[in-house]
Amino acid sequence: MKNGMTRRTLLRNSLIVGCSAAASPLITPVTLAAVPGDNRLVVIILRGAMDGLDVVQPYGDPALAGLRSSIKAGEAGGAHDLDGFFSLHKELGDLLPLWDAGELAFAHAVSTPYRNKRSHFDGQDFLENCGMSSDGTLTDNRDGWLNRMLTLVPGATATTAFSVGRQRMMLLNGEAETSSWSPDSDLDLSPTTQQLLGKLYAQDPLFEDAAQVAFELSAKMDGAMNPAQAARAGALASFAADRLNEETRIAAFSIGGWDTHNNQKTALGRPLRELQAAILTLKERLGSNWDRTTVLAMTEFGRTVRENGSGGTDHGTGGAMFMAGGAVKGGKVHGDWPGLGELDLYQNRDLEPTRDVRAYAAWTLRDMFGMQQAALEDFIFPGLDMGGDPRMLR
Amino acid sequence: MAVSTFILNNRFGYGIRPGAPAASSVAEALAGLTARDPLEKTFRRPSIKERIKLYEEDRKIRRDMRNNVAGAGERRKDFRKKMRMLIAEDRRAFLARASLSDFGFRERLVGFWADNFTVAGKNQQLQLAIGSYVDEAIRPNIAGNFSELLKAVVTHPAMLLYLDQNVSVGPNSPVGKRRERGLNENLAREILELHTMGVEGSYTQDDVRQFAELLTGFGIGKNGFSFDPKRAEPGAETVLGKSYGGERPSADDVFAFLDDLAVHPDTAKHVGRKLAVHFVSETPPQALVDAISAAYRDSKGDLVTTYEAMLTHPASVSPKREKVKQPTEYVISTVRALDVGDVLADSPVRELREGLAIPLMAMGQELFRAPGPDGWSEAGADWITPPALAARIEWATLIAREYGQDVDPRELLRQVLGEDVSNALKVAVAGAESKWEGVALLLVSPEFNRR
Numbered sequence: 001m002k003n004g005m006t007r008r009t010l011l012r013n014s015l016i017v018g019c020s021a022a023a024s025p026l027i028t029p030v031t032l033a034a035v036p037g038d039n040r041l042v043v044i045i046l047r048g049a050m051d052g053l054d055v056v057q058p059y060g061d062p063a064l065a066g067l068r069s070s071i072k073a074g075e076a077g078g079a080h081d082l083d084g085f086f087s088l089h090k091e092l093g094d095l096l097p098l099w100d101a102g103e104l105a106f107a108h109a110v111s112t113p114y115r116n117k118r119s120h121f122d123g124q125d126f127l128e129n130c131g132m133s134s135d136g137t138l139t140d141n142r143d144g145w146l147n148r149m150l151t152l153v154p155g156a157t158a159t160t161a162f163s164v165g166r167q168r169m170m171l172l173n174g175e176a177e178t179s180s181w182s183p184d185s186d187l188d189l190s191p192t193t194q195q196l197l198g199k200l201y202a203q204d205p206l207f208e209d210a211a212q213v214a215f216e217l218s219a220k221m222d223g224a225m226n227p228a229q230a231a232r233a234g235a236l237a238s239f240a241a242d243r244l245n246e247e248t249r250i251a252a253f254s255i256g257g258w259d260t261h262n263n264q265k266t267a268l269g270r271p272l273r274e275l276q277a278a279i280l281t282l283k284e285r286l287g288s289n290w291d292r293t294t295v296l297a298m299t300e301f302g303r304t305v306r307e308n309g310s311g312g313t314d315h316g317t318g319g320a321m322f323m324a325g326g327a328v329k330g331g332k333v334h335g336d337w338p339g340l341g342e343l344d345l346y347q348n349r350d351l352e353p354t355r356d357v358r359a360y361a362a363w364t365l366r367d368m369f370g371m372q373q374a375a376l377e378d379f380i381f382p383g384l385d386m387g388g389d390p391r392m393l394r
Numbered sequence: 395m396a397v398s399t400f401i402l403n404n405r406f407g408y409g410i411r412p413g414a415p416a417a418s419s420v421a422e423a424l425a426g427l428t429a430r431d432p433l434e435k436t437f438r439r440p441s442i443k444e445r446i447k448l449y450e451e452d453r454k455i456r457r458d459m460r461n462n463v464a465g466a467g468e469r470r471k472d473f474r475k476k477m478r479m480l481i482a483e484d485r486r487a488f489l490a491r492a493s494l495s496d497f498g499f500r501e502r503l504v505g506f507w508a509d510n511f512t513v514a515g516k517n518q519q520l521q522l523a524i525g526s527y528v529d530e531a532i533r534p535n536i537a538g539n540f541s542e543l544l545k546a547v548v549t550h551p552a553m554l555l556y557l558d559q560n561v562s563v564g565p566n567s568p569v570g571k572r573r574e575r576g577l578n579e580n581l582a583r584e585i586l587e588l589h590t591m592g593v594e595g596s597y598t599q600d601d602v603r604q605f606a607e608l609l610t611g612f613g614i615g616k617n618g619f620s621f622d623p624k625r626a627e628p629g630a631e632t633v634l635g636k637s638y639g640g641e642r643p644s645a646d647d648v649f650a651f652l653d654d655l656a657v658h659p660d661t662a663k664h665v666g667r668k669l670a671v672h673f674v675s676e677t678p679p680q681a682l683v684d685a686i687s688a689a690y691r692d693s694k695g696d697l698v699t700t701y702e703a704m705l706t707h708p709a710s711v712s713p714k715r716e717k718v719k720q721p722t723e724y725v726i727s728t729v730r731a732l733d734v735g736d737v738l739a740d741s742p743v744r745e746l747r748e749g750l751a752i753p754l755m756a757m758g759q760e761l762f763r764a765p766g767p768d769g770w771s772e773a774g775a776d777w778i779t780p781p782a783l784a785a786r787i788e789w790a791t792l793i794a795r796e797y798g799q800d801v802d803p804r805e806l807l808r809q810v811l812g813e814d815v816s817n818a819l820k821v822a823v824a825g826a827e828s829k830w831e832g833v834a835l836l837l838v839s840p841e842f843n844r845r
Contacts, residue, residue, distance in 0.1 A: 119580075121765065121766035121767075121768075166755065166756065166758065166781065168758065168765075168771075168776060168779075179780065180779050180780055180781060181780055181781050182756075182781045184756070185756075185780070185781040185784045185785070186784070186788065187784045187787060187788065188788075189787070189791070192827075193831070196822050196826075196835060197787075197835070197838065199818050199822065200816075200818055200819060200822055200835065200838070200839050200840065201840060202818065203816060203818070203840070204840035206718075206774055206775060206778050206840075207778055207783065207840045207843070210778045210779055210780050210782075210783040211780075211783060211787075213780040214780040214781070214783055214784040214787075217780060218784065226752075
């Protein structure tokens with residue numbers, strides 16, 4: 001049973017109450033002045049459980065080779081050495097210049113608190129909602145952590161955060177107003193018709209608001225793309241970058257195709273190329289804004305350490321996360337490597353997670369948008385222990 | 395109590411098709427659930443048995459490809475094309491049938507239960523199976539007892555495949571011990587959480603596990619559903635406080651549990667809420683939910699009695715149009731309003747892709763591809779977003795231009811929505827520069843997008 005005022009509402013109201021916010025321990029005066037500020041954040045949700053072990057490969061771990069026969073890592077897989085212990089999947093060769101320039105980093109052996117059920121849709125919901133419970137129960141409002149952060153950003157408007165593409169994203173659902181658009185969306189109506197529609201929709205706020213945004217965005221954008229083209233990661237990244245170069249500061253989109261149960265050595269290629277295209281497109285199109293941008297690419301969980309009977313891997317637990325951008329202090333694989341020996345594994349099948357992936361997101365929000373620890377640990381990522389500063393940003 | 399024909403057919407049907415018969419009373423709408431339907435024959439699709447055969451054929455071709463048999467590559471290409479066509483025809487049949495049917499409430503109920511018991515086509519094998527799932531498991535069972543519907547769903551290969559029952563093996567069964575294969579709890583969990591008692595239901599993780607053990611043995615064979623005792627966990631299981639089965643496992647043990655589950659008070663509550671939310675309002679009055687649940691409970695799951703309680707409740711027939719039509723509802727009601735169901739039934743598949751499948755995707759709903767076992771969202775805000783509304787407006791404009799050139803939009807408005815519409819809409823439609831533009835305005839109006 002809920003009454004109108006939940007604990008969460010109370011907490012949030014106390015975080016942004018008028019001028020007394022300056023006195024609040026949860027928002028610093030710096031935050032008030034700077035937000036939304038000049039920093040940009042892009043969150044890419046990798047749907048399908050990306051195999052961290054095959055993307056950022058711990059070839060330096062002696063146990064790895066024995067666990068996978070067709071999925072080869074390190075030199076045997078044509079991979080690119082990163083730091084003498086980890087190598088980068090061969091498909092991501094075009095990202096090496098970013099690694100070398102210090103604009104690319106990773107976190108490994110990470111996961112949300114979600115355990116054991118390994119369900120994609122539950123895991124993804126949980127990743128976007130970031131509740132605390134290990135069985136995947138979401139927070140009451142089923143909203144996204146990025147939206148919860150937005151509610152704390154005074155001065156945020158409907159276009160401060162954008163969900164790009166047709167995929168509905170819980171990540172940006174919630175009380176704060178956000179925008180959503182797809183690169184192929186287009187509303188080619190005459191001004192007279194638009195006016196008529198305005199009158200028709202005047203009594204129905206749901207339609208009125210959606211139409212208004214649709215008209216504005218259509219007027220600005222060229223939607224000359226078919227839905228298939230518009231769904232490609234490059235198109236999504238391109239659109240996101242254009243918005244971020246204007247008044248938008250946060251963009252989110254999805255890349256799917258990571259669920260490599262079969263023939264992973266071939267199947268993983270396509271989503272990796274999409275992710276690579278997304279990151280490179282962002283860098284190119286953001287221009288000088290790239291210096292103030294952080295891109296986080298996160299997935300719902302990792303995959304089994306052992307290869308299965310069809311050359312693939314199954315749902316696991318610990319996985320890897322990407323961080324890219326001019327704001328990132330790159331060239332490092334963050335995290336505490338647990339090892340791949342039999343006794344090191346989670347439930348004798350998965351990579352043991354040694355840090356909560358939400359911690360990296362939390363430190364990013366702190367560094368980029370001035371969010372305070374209490375807000376991050378109690379409200380945006382309820383139940384999170386942020387732990388030590390990974391110093392992942394410049 | 396007289397119900398407005400418009401409410402009966404728009405809220406509880408797929409909309410009015412001008413000139414065609416439409417239910418004008420609750421009794422008529424209920425009678426339509428079991429009436430002989432001439433469209434049954436028109437839109438008959440291949441059975442699950444035929445689809446399994448096709449799938450086996452495909453397996454052979456793929457095996458030949460792996461063994462480098464000459465010509466296997468070509469055969470695979472041809473076969474994939476054949477399967478794609480079949481799947482596209484399945485989708486057309488669903489949409490065309492709903493667009494042409496005189497029994498709107500029946501078609502809506504098929505959609506409703508298919509969503510409650512979601513099977514999503516997340517790979518080609520499932521897409522192949524779904525075409526028979528709706529017509530074999532759901533459609534024949536919407537007007538009997540809930541327990542029959544539940545049993546039909548749980549024994550259909552599409553559901554067994556979708557929720558991994560086909561790989562679930564009792565750990566202590568002969569197969570389990572030999573191959574070290576294990577239990578998969580997915581189907582058991584979703585039956586309790588999504589299909590019957592609901593996530594607030596009074597079942598525990600133990601119940602899920604015990605039910606999963608009880609379910610072992612259920613799988614897919616050459617002819618469809620098969621029960622394999624060698625995969626079944628031996629011994630009795632206790633679910634929701636009662637013991638089922640014994641030394642020799644049998645499918646009847648599961649059916650006995652499903653019968654009990656169907657009449658559980660939590661199931662009555664859950665079904666009542668789902669019906670009220672889907673048909674009437676995102677936040678239905680508790681009195682309505684309770685009335686429907688009570689009818690279900692008192693009749694021990696008789697579905698027609700349950701529907702009657704919903705249709706005769708004052709809250710169900712309020713003139714206020716609350717729910718937003720989901721994209722498939724929107725598309726079907728538009729096709730009906732312009733009476734172009736025949737075009738839909740006869741168009742080449744390629745045109746349907748451009749003209750229907752892609753716009754539906756743009757509106758956010760690819761037919762038979764719900765994002766998860768919990769089905770499609772009932773929240774209007776999830777359907778009327780800037781890009782999704784833009785897609786509706788774009789598509790409606792195209793359709794109006796194509797088929798609405800000779801339609802008097804004022805007359806059409808009266809025929810499909812009646813008099814209870816805003817002045818703004820009446821004025822806009824009457825004052826449009828051309829007939830088709832008036833039609834387009836009608837199609838994109840909130841009154842037509844809600845029900």
